[in-house]
Structure formats: C-alpha cells, structure tokens
Amino acid sequence: MARHLITSAIPYINGIKHLGNLVGSQLPADLFARYQRARGHEVMFICATDEHGTPAELAAAKAGKPVAEYCTEMHEVQAEIARGFKLSFDHFGRSSSAQNRKLTQHFAVQLAKAGLLREVTEKQMYSKADGRFLPDRYIEGTCPNCGFESARGDQCDNCTKQLDPVDLINPHSVISGSTDLELRETKHLFLRQSAMKDQLDAWIDSKTDWPILTTSIAKKWLHDGDGLQDRGITRDLSWGVPAQFEGAPWSGMEGKVFYVWFDAPIEYLAATQEWADKTGGDWERWWRTDKGADDVTYTEFMGKDNVPFHTLSFPATILGSNEPWKLVDYIKSFNYLNYDGGQFSTSRGRGVFMDQALEILPADYWRWWLLSHAPESADSEFTWENFQTSVNKDLADVLGNFVSRITKFTRSKFGEALPEGGAWGEQEDALIAELTTRIRAYETHMEAMDIRKSAAELRAIWVAGNEYLQASAPWSAFKTDPDRAAAIARLALNLIPLYAVLSAPFIPDAADSMLGAMQTEDRSWPQDVKAALTALPAGHAFVTPEVLFRKIADEEREDWQKRFAGTRD
RNA sequence: GGCUAGGUAGCUCAGCUGGUUAGAGCACACGACUCAUAAUCGUGGGGUCGGGGGUUCAAGUCCCCCCCUCGCCA
Numbered sequence: 001m002a003r004h005l006i007t008s009a010i011p012y013i014n015g016i017k018h019l020g021n022l023v024g025s026q027l028p029a030d031l032f033a034r035y036q037r038a039r040g041h042e043v044m045f046i047c048a049t050d051e052h053g054t055p056a057e058l059a060a061a062k063a064g065k066p067v068a069e070y071c072t073e074m075h076e077v078q079a080e081i082a083r084g085f086k087l088s089f090d091h092f093g094r095s096s097s098a099q100n101r102k103l104t105q106h107f108a109v110q111l112a113k114a115g116l117l118r119e120v121t122e123k124q125m126y127s128k129a130d131g132r133f134l135p136d137r138y139i140e141g142t143c144p145n146c147g148f149e150s151a152r153g154d155q156c157d158n159c160t161k162q163l164d165p166v167d168l169i170n171p172h173s174v175i176s177g178s179t180d181l182e183l184r185e186t187k188h189l190f191l192r193q194s195a196m197k198d199q200l201d202a203w204i205d206s207k208t209d210w211p212i213l214t215t216s217i218a219k220k221w222l223h224d225g226d227g228l229q230d231r232g233i234t235r236d237l238s239w240g241v242p243a244q245f246e247g248a249p250w251s252g253m254e255g256k257v258f259y260v261w262f263d264a265p266i267e268y269l270a271a272t273q274e275w276a277d278k279t280g281g282d283w284e285r286w287w288r289t290d291k292g293a294d295d296v297t298y299t300e301f302m303g304k305d306n307v308p309f310h311t312l313s314f315p316a317t318i319l320g321s322n323e324p325w326k327l328v329d330y331i332k333s334f335n336y337l338n339y340d341g342g343q344f345s346t347s348r349g350r351g352v353f354m355d356q357a358l359e360i361l362p363a364d365y366w367r368w369w370l371l372s373h374a375p376e377s378a379d380s381e382f383t384w385e386n387f388q389t390s391v392n393k394d395l396a397d398v399l400g401n402f403v404s405r406i407t408k409f410t411r412s413k414f415g416e417a418l419p420e421g422g423a424w425g426e427q428e429d430a431l432i433a434e435l436t437t438r439i440r441a442y443e444t445h446m447e448a449m450d451i452r453k454s455a456a457e458l459r460a461i462w463v464a465g466n467e468y469l470q471a472s473a474p475w476s477a478f479k480t481d482p483d484r485a486a487a488i489a490r491l492a493l494n495l496i497p498l499y500a501v502l503s504a505p506f507i508p509d510a511a512d513s514m515l516g517a518m519q520t521e522d523r524s525w526p527q528d529v530k531a532a533l534t535a536l537p538a539g540h541a542f543v544t545p546e547v548l549f550r551k552i553a554d555e556e557r558e559d560w561q562k563r564f565a566g567t568r569d
Numbered sequence: 570g571g572c573u574a575g576g577u578a579g580c581u582c583a584g585c586u587g588g589u590u591a592g593a594g595c596a597c598a599c600g601a602c603u604c605a606u607a608a609u610c611g612u613g614g615g616g617u618c619g620g621g622g623g624u625u626c627a628a629g630u631c632c633c634c635c636c637c638u639c640g641c642c643a
Contacts, residue, residue, distance in 0.1 A: 212573090212574080216573055216574080217641085220572065220573070220641085304573095304640080305640095335640080336640075338639085373581075373582090377574085377575085377582090378574065380582090381581085383581095386580080386581065389581095389595060389596085390594095392606095393594085393595070394594090396608085397608055398608095398609085400608095401609070402605085402608095402609085404604095405604050405606090405609075406605080407605090409604040409605070410604090412604080413604085452582080452583090453583080456582095456583085456593075456594075459594080460594095463609095463610095466610070467610065469610090470609060470610040470611085471610080473602075473603095475602090475604045476602090476604095478604090547606055548606085549606085551606070
C-alpha cells in the first residue's frame with residue numbers, strides 16, 4: 001500500500017470561484033485522490049482557503065464586517081460548495097489558522113538563521129486618510145502616457161503601459177479616494193531566492209517527467225533576464241501572520257505581516273496539522289521525512305498562474321529551512337478554461353460560478369464535463385452546446401441508458417433479482433478480454449494523471465456494455481432459450497457495480513446510486529474482471545433505479561446561455 | 570517587442586524517441602435492432618496535418634523563414 005499526499009492550490013477567500021478555477025486544481029486533485037483511495041492506497045488530500053492580504057481586508061470592509069469574521073463566513077460558504085461538488089478533502093483548512101501562523105513564523109526564522117533573508121528599504125505610497133501603505137494596484141490616477149483617467153499604479157488598463165505609482169497624474173487611493181498620498185520609506189524582508197537559483201535549477205532539471213507546462217514556466221523564471229529574483233515576503237498590513245522572531249517582535253519589522261504568498265503554501269502543512277489536531281492523527285508522518293514521510297508520494301495540482309510559486313518560492317522555503325520537510329514529487333498544472341469565446345470574468349459575472357452550477361444541475365454533470373475536457377495540453381473552452389451534447393450522449397445515453405435497459409429488461413422478463421441458469425460463451429469471453437485490456441489502460445492513464453485519456457477510456461468501457469447487449473441480444477434469446485437470456489442478464493447486471501467502482505472518481509453520486517440499485521456495498525477494484533462479473537450471484541435482488549442522468553433540453557441550454565452571458569454583479 | 574504553448578476531418582481533440590493506405594468522440598448519411606432515457610449497435614463519406622523551403626530512402630513528427638491564435642512578461 002502506497003501513501004499519497006495530495007494538495008490542491010488553495011482558493012482565495014474573497015468570493016466564489018468559477019468553473020475554470022475548479023477544473024484547474026480542486027477537481028482533478030479530487031479525481032486523483034478518489035482513484036488512489038479506490039486502489040486501496042492511503043491518501044491525505046488537503047485543501048484550504050487562502051485568507052490573508054489586502055483584497056480580503058477590503059472585501060470585509062465593503063461587507064461592513066471585521067475581516068476575521070468575514071473570512072470565517074466565506075470559508076464556510078466555500079466549504080459548503082466544495083461539499084456540493086463532492087470534493088473529498090481529508091481536511092479543508094484555513095490559512096489564518098493558529099497552526100499556519102506558527103509554522104509560517106517558524107519557516108521565516110529558519111530562513112533567517114540560514115542567511116536567506118535580507119532587509120530591503122524601499123519607498124512606497126502611504127495614504128494618510130487610510131492610515132496604511134497602498135499596494136500599487138490600489139492607487140489610481142491619470143495615465144501619463146495616454147491620459148486615461150483610471151490607470152492603476154502598476155499598469156494602465158487602457159494603453160497597457162507598465163507604471164509606477166509616482167508616474168500617475170493626480171494619484172488617489174482606490175479605497176478612500178483620498179489624494180493625500182506621500183512616498184514613505186519602509187523596510188521589508190526579502191527571500192534570497194537568487195542565492196538558491198542553482199539548487200532550484202538542478203532540482204527542476206531532475207524532474208524530467210513533469211508536464212512541460214510546469215517545467216517551462218519554472219525555467220523561464222529561473223533564466224529570464226537577470227535570473228531568479230529575490231522576493232519580498234513581508235507587507236505593511238495588519239491582516240496576516242505577524243512578522244515575529246521566536247515569539248518576539250522581529251526587529252525592524254514591527255507591525256508588519258508576512259506576504260500572503262509566503263504563508264499560503266505553508267498552509268498545506270498547517271492544514272494537515274489542523275487535521276491532526278482535530279482527529280488525533282499524526283501530521284508529521286506526512287510531511288517530515290525523518291518522521292515517516294520518506295515513503296510518501298506528494299502531488300500538487302494547480303492552474304498555470306500558480307506554478308512559479310510552487311516550483312520556486314515554496315521549494316526555496318522548504319529547502320532553505322535546512323529541515324527534513326517533504327518536497328513535492330510531481331506538479332500537475334493546468335491551462336485555463338475559457339467561457340464561450342472569451343474569459344470567465346468574476347467582475348463582469350461572465351461564465352458559470354460554482355454556486356450557480358450546482359443550482360442548475362447536480363455535481364456529476366459538471367464533474368464529468370470538466371474532467372473529460374480538462375485543459376491539460378492547451379487552454380480549452382466551455383460552450384453550452386458542447387456541454388449539452390457531452391452530458392446527453394455520454395452520461396444519459398451511453399451509461400444511464402445502459403443501466404436502464406438491462407434493469408428494466410430483467411425486471412419484465414425475470415423479476416427484480418439476478419436470474420438463474422444458462423452459460424457463458426464466446427461473447428462473454430470477448431467482453432471480459434476487452435474490459436480487462438481497457439481497465440488496465442484506464443489504470444495507466446489515471447496513474448499518469450492523463451485525465452482526458454482516462455475519461456475517454458472510461459467511456460469506452462461503458463460503450464462495451466452496450467456493444468455486448470447488442471451482440472448477445474437477450475431479448476431475442478429469451479424467445480427461444482430463456483436460460484441463455486438469463487445468463488446474459490446476470491452478467492450485464494454485474495456490469496453495473498463494476499461501472500460504479502470504475503466511474504466513482506469521476507461521478508461519485510451516480511456511482512452510489514448504481515451500487516444502491518444493485519444493493520451491494522462492495523467497492524473493491526476489479527483486478528480480476530471475470531470474478532467481478534460473477535460477484536453478484538443468481539437470486540441477488542436489485543432495485544430498478546430512477547433515471548440516472550436526465551437530458552439537457554435545448555430550451556434549458558438556451559436559457560442558461562443567456563443567463564450567464566455576463567450580468568452578475 | 571520578448572518568452573511559453575498551440576495551429577491535424579464541420580466541431581472538440583489523440584498522434585511517444587521520424588517508417589506500412591493520418592486516428593477517436595460528436596455531427597452527417599445509410600443500415601441493423603426494438604430490451605432501453607426516440608436510447609443502442611454497425612458501416613460509410615469527409616483532412617494537400619497553418620504557408621513556404623530544407624535534411625532524409627522515408628516527416629504531421631527534425632531544421633530554417635513567414636502567418637495566425639492563447640497566455641505570461643516588458
């Protein structure tokens with residue numbers, strides 16, 4: 001039995017995520033976790049909310065709530081949606097936890113002791129009215145280049161020119177509107193990533209089996225221009241992990257917090273600790289190679305925007321600590337999912353968001369489409385037409401109808417129990433041979449995290465059931481040789497639990513319904529297909545299930561198309 | 570402008586280190602079947618593999634130039 005540590009990139013606390021965010025990390029991570037559990041391996045599947053930083057503070061202020069309270073509420077909202085999508089986290093943590101605070105401070109101290117932190121004095125805009133330093137993008141003014149009046153401090157959205165806040169004409173705070181801004185000196189801690197460049201470079205080079213998307217992004221950051229740059233890991237904020245040195249204020253860093261991108265990945269460890277504190281489990285067994293984690297395989301899932309932090313900054317933190325923490329073994333990264341010819345847009349309400357998706361259809365419909373179209377090799381696109389055809393064809397016609405046709409046939413000819421009599425022949429041998437080949441291929445693709453290929457293979461396995469029924473034609477056999485029809489029905493009914501077990505990582509609810517209908521709890525993996533197809537004996541009672549997947553009608557599709565075109569506020 | 574990844578049947582995509590007539594699903598046409606959610610199964614039509622040049626006995630697959638998308642960065 002192997003041990004798999006699996007983490008999904010942690011979603012920011014602010015707002016509800018769209019389907020592109022879901023398919024880029026949480027959903028494929030869940031697929032992998034469910035598969036590894038089904039194969040009998042020990043799995044620790046971790047996710048969390050990323051709660052610190054300025055956007056959370058501002059969103060809380062807008063909602064008229066203290067930021068901690070706002071985060072608690074939003075965490076529960078996201079947790080509820082995750083449950084709705086059947087994301088099987090062993091723990092869904094919070095980066096604002098006490099565990100993360102302590103670990104983040106610990107790593108900072110370790111890095112300082114290793115000489116990997118340096119102080120940098122820089123000038124930053126300070127707003128007297130807001131009583132705080134302002135990140136560049138929270139300052140707006142007139143663009144000196146094109147005259148656009150709402151240019152941000154980091155970039156003009158009109159002419160795309162990169163800006164410095166001091167370049168802006170009439171700069172003002174986005175938060176309060178105040179123009180009473182001044183440049184002030186402030187000190188920050190920088191992580192000396194540049195000092196670790198060669199070490200990181202060699203490490204990335206050793207990962208020859210990683211997706212090209214992952215390694216190419218890492219190498220670009222390592223080699224572009226002047227190479228890997230040092231990175232500020234503190235901010236002048238109040239909402240975050242306080243910069244402390246072994247329990248005392250960090251000299252020169254009083255009142256500052258660690259940057260959200262420093263503490264967020266550390267939350268993977270902290271969330272596991274949160275899990276341990278809640279369940280009495282042992283979290284270091286998953287994370288400390290000196291405490292049992294040397295046999296753990298650690299896989300991270302994320303969208304491509306998260307790759308630099310997970311290939312460079314976070315490993316720099318781990319390696320630089322000089323402590324035996326578990327380093328990632330495989331990074332599965334994803335491109336973006338576009339929406340109907342453009343991008344999903346949170347601000348313009350363009351596209352389908354996780355809560356809305358669950359309002360209109362059950363989780364399995366979304367899981368199937370998103371996973372079978374996962375943006376692995378390139379950006380992919382969600383269109384309602386494609387969604388409708390895939391769901392109707394794959395789920396309703398191929399899988400759902402298979403379950404329906406064989407259960408109803410058996411019920412009408414033999415009653416609601418597996419019929420007795422008859423023998424297998426060549427058709428059954430052929431089916432077993434085909435299924436065995438395909439299931440082994442499915443396993444290979446799942447192990448390799450080739451998600452689209454896994455989905456295609458699974459679909460082919462479903463199709464094999466329909467082919468078998470078509471070829472063996474029990475409805476004809478019944479007229480001349482009822483025993484033969486009984487043997488066919490018995491085998492076909494055994495295909496239902498087999499399909500349930502194989503399909504569960506993709507469509508867990510449907511899998512439960514299928515097992516429920518067949519009145520079995522056996523979820524063991526079909527290592528031996530022939531044995532699996534005789535698992536339920538003659539006489540075993542079943543219940544003819546309700547329609548497993550309903551079809552999406554044209555009118556519904558058109559309706560949704562209009563509804564999600566971009567009006568949500 | 571730099572960098573990354575792409576540009577393969579109407580649509581969505583497979584095609585590993587170059588090798589027999591370029592594949593799948595959907596859509597389309599025809600046929601079979603009638604147990605089933607008018608579902609299923611079979612057969613077939615359809616591609617000068619973005620354009621041009623080169624290497625090779627042989628290139629979608631390698632090299633060069635150009636065009637076009639997506640994203641990141643300047």
